[in-house]
Amino acid sequence: MTTDEMLRQLYGFTxxxxxxxxLSLTRQGxxxxxGPETLLYEALIPALEEVGARFERGDFFVPEMLxxxxxxxxxxxxxxxxxAETGAQTIGKxxxxxxKGDVHDIGKNLVNIMFEGAxxxxxDLGVQVAPEKFLDAIREHQPDIVGFSAFLTTTMPMxxxxxxxxxxxxxxxxxxxxxxxxxxxxxxADVVGADGYAADASAAVVRAKELLRxxxxxxxx
Amino acid sequence: xxxxxxxxxxxxxxxxxxxxxxxGERINxxxxxxxxxxxRRGDLARIEIDVAEQLAGGAMVLDVNMGAPxxxxxxxxxxxxxxxQSRCDLPLCLDSSIVEVLEAGLAxxxxxxxxxxxxxxxxxxxxxxxxxxxHGAAVIGLPNDEEExxxxxxxxxxxxxxxxxxxxxxxxxxxxDIVIDPLAMPVGADTSLVLRTLETIELLRDELGVNxxxxxxxxxxxxxxxxxxxxxxxxxxIASGLTSAIMDARSQQLVQAVKAADLLTNRDPxxxxxxxxxxxxxxxxxxxxx
Numbered sequence: 001m002t003t004d005e006m007l008r009q010l011y012g013f014t015x016x017x018x019x020x021x022x023l024s025l026t027r028q029g030x031x032x033x034x035g036p037e038t039l040l041y042e043a044l045i046p047a048l049e050e051v052g053a054r055f056e057r058g059d060f061f062v063p064e065m066l067x068x069x070x071x072x073x074x075x076x077x078x079x080x081x082x083x084a085e086t087g088a089q090t091i092g093k094x095x096x097x098x099x100k101g102d103v104h105d106i107g108k109n110l111v112n113i114m115f116e117g118a119x120x121x122x123x124d125l126g127v128q129v130a131p132e133k134f135l136d137a138i139r140e141h142q143p144d145i146v147g148f149s150a151f152l153t154t155t156m157p158m159x160x161x162x163x164x165x166x167x168x169x170x171x172x173x174x175x176x177x178x179x180x181x182x183x184x185x186x187x188x189a190d191v192v193g194a195d196g197y198a199a200d201a202s203a204a205v206v207r208a209k210e211l212l213r214x215x216x217x218x219x220x221x
Numbered sequence: 222x223x224x225x226x227x228x229x230x231x232x233x234x235x236x237x238x239x240x241x242x243x244x245g246e247r248i249n250x251x252x253x254x255x256x257x258x259x260x261r262r263g264d265l266a267r268i269e270i271d272v273a274e275q276l277a278g279g280a281m282v283l284d285v286n287m288g289a290p291x292x293x294x295x296x297x298x299x300x301x302x303x304x305x306q307s308r309c310d311l312p313l314c315l316d317s318s319i320v321e322v323l324e325a326g327l328a329x330x331x332x333x334x335x336x337x338x339x340x341x342x343x344x345x346x347x348x349x350x351x352x353x354x355x356h357g358a359a360v361i362g363l364p365n366d367e368e369e370x371x372x373x374x375x376x377x378x379x380x381x382x383x384x385x386x387x388x389x390x391x392x393x394x395x396x397x398d399i400v401i402d403p404l405a406m407p408v409g410a411d412t413s414l415v416l417r418t419l420e421t422i423e424l425l426r427d428e429l430g431v432n433x434x435x436x437x438x439x440x441x442x443x444x445x446x447x448x449x450x451x452x453x454x455x456x457x458x459i460a461s462g463l464t465s466a467i468m469d470a471r472s473q474q475l476v477q478a479v480k481a482a483d484l485l486t487n488r489d490p491x492x493x494x495x496x497x498x499x500x501x502x503x504x505x506x507x508x509x510x511x
Contacts, residue, residue: 062409062443103370106410128367153288154318183251188290 003034007043010075014047017067019074026075036082040119044072045091048117052202062110065201069113076116091119092144092212095137095175097129099158104151107181107201111147114201115208131158131165138166138175144215145208148194150181159184160192176211180204224359224397224432224464226282226312227332233281233312235400235465236432240483240494241455242465243476244314244335245280246438247271248301250289260289260297265304272308279480280470283309284337285326286316295325302329314361314467320348327356335434336360337467338402341380342367350392359398360388361434370404372414374421377404378428385429397432400465401425405435408450409443415454419461426462437468437475452478459486 001009006029013021022044029039051068054060083090094115098108105127112122123141125133138146146166150156159179166172178196179189189197196211198204224235235242248271250257256267275283283305287297294317305313315326316337323336338361339349353360364371364380371377381401388394403421406414418435425433440454441447452474455466459482468475480498483489 061445062407063412066410103365103368105370106407110410127369152318153290153294156290183288183290185254185257185290191291 001028001032003029003032006032006034007038010039010043011047014044014068014071014075015050017064017069017071019067019071022071023074023078026078030078030082036079036086037088039075040079040083044075045117045119048072048114051117052114052205055202056200065110066113069117072117073113090121092208093121093123093141094145094147094178094208095123095125095134095141095143096147096149097125097134097137098127098149098151099155099162100128100130101158102150102152102155103127104149104181107151108147108149110201111149111180111204114205118205118209120205120208131162134162135165135169135171138171143175144212145176145178147178147180147204150179150184153183156181156184156188157192159189159194163193176208176215178204178208178211222397222430222432224335224400225333226335226359228306228310228312229331231310231312235434238488239464240488241459241463241479242281242434243279243470243479244282244284244434244465244467245271245275245278245470246284246436246467247275247469247471248283248305249286249316251286257289260287260292263297263300265297265300268301268304269308272305275470276309276311278469278471278473279476280311282312282314282335282465284314284316284467286337287322288317288319294319294322298322298326299329302326306331320352323349324352327352327358330356334358335400338363339384340365341383346384346387350388350394353388353398354392354394359400360394361400361402362388363402364404372417374417374424377421378424381425381429381431385431396429400432400434401429402435403433403463405437405439405454407442407444408440415440419457422458422461422463432464433462434465434467435463437466448472448474451475455479456482456485459483 010025051065055065096112098105112124115122125137148159148162176195179194186197196207198207223237226233250260259267285301287294287301314335314337315323317323336353336358339345340363362384364377385399388399389396403418405418408415437451441450455478484492484495489495
């Protein structure tokens, strides 16, 4: 198999969420001498981007997004230590959590999968995450982005509370703040002073990349 | 066990031998951009259309949720209830996670409302149940607590039991007035989740004997051909013991599936309602098939 064929197959099996094939092609690719970055950026990430695009068009459905994400995650387990050795940068790092008072996590988990699939490092703090816990995680992990999820109109005000806590700690400018969840709107995100909002998991990744590009253009890391 | 709801002039009974109770979900701004903007301007005209469509479709109770961001939800709830009660005589289900909104809704409501909802969290129980008692309303109980939305049916039963115990024991609410939500989860996120919901329904029926309501549209979230999924799920849930659902009452596919399940589970003596609905459809242009 040529390396082109190999990458094409890896792309195809990731797109269709065939975990075992994705794993074996990833191993084969490494054996053939392909770099972990090549596998990641020329097959896996483009595949997940295509999954996201199809999802947004209504051609792909939630289970297909989940299984593709899972297939990708399997490959990443092999590639991550190698990428760390080569000193490759992840696309970005995101700390995620459902806000305090809210125990809903299905939407947040979908978003996590799409972020991981896009090559982000995701640190998931779970549900019922208090502002101090977000601050601690941001101090510890130094993420590019922090994501607040809320499913209830009663818990959405925690976005503002979290952003206030960031401001008070002098950390607001360190991170991009993204918010989301069923009742959340762009207008609400603007009012609470978030940097980004998206209506679904795949749009969230696109938006996150835009925000990262914009930030890096201003202040190159 | 029968849960009785009422408007000023009509009673609806949930459970017992009664037909499955269809609670229309439509009056809810979540995911409806234009409706959200209208509500922000204080324009409630859309609600009249939603009421008419759900009535025509077969709704027996209407859920009312005014949870649009950046609005005075309590004021919208008050105005919406007055408007809806002036347009139809169906009992209403007052849907908010904000205590003050429920309070405003109950104050404006004529009849016996269904409050949607209380969870098994201590502070929620202590804030909402006194309101329910004071207004003589019924209440939907969600079996989640401050930690989690449990997946295990036995854990959901435990939390449902806690809600029932506190409501009846501490606040003197009749068990008939407690409707438990067995928690419908999206099958697209995990194909084992709906079986857990069905198990929960059976447990709740066998152990507590309470009436139940769930959000049926959750089940098909993220999947294509949602109507067919709902039309399969509802009869399964009804066979397991579900007695009502908050659902798209405009969908004839769903409503017919529910009516067929009523017939098949002996809640439609002599098939009279089934046959009458057939004749009504033949006689005139009903709501468009969806």
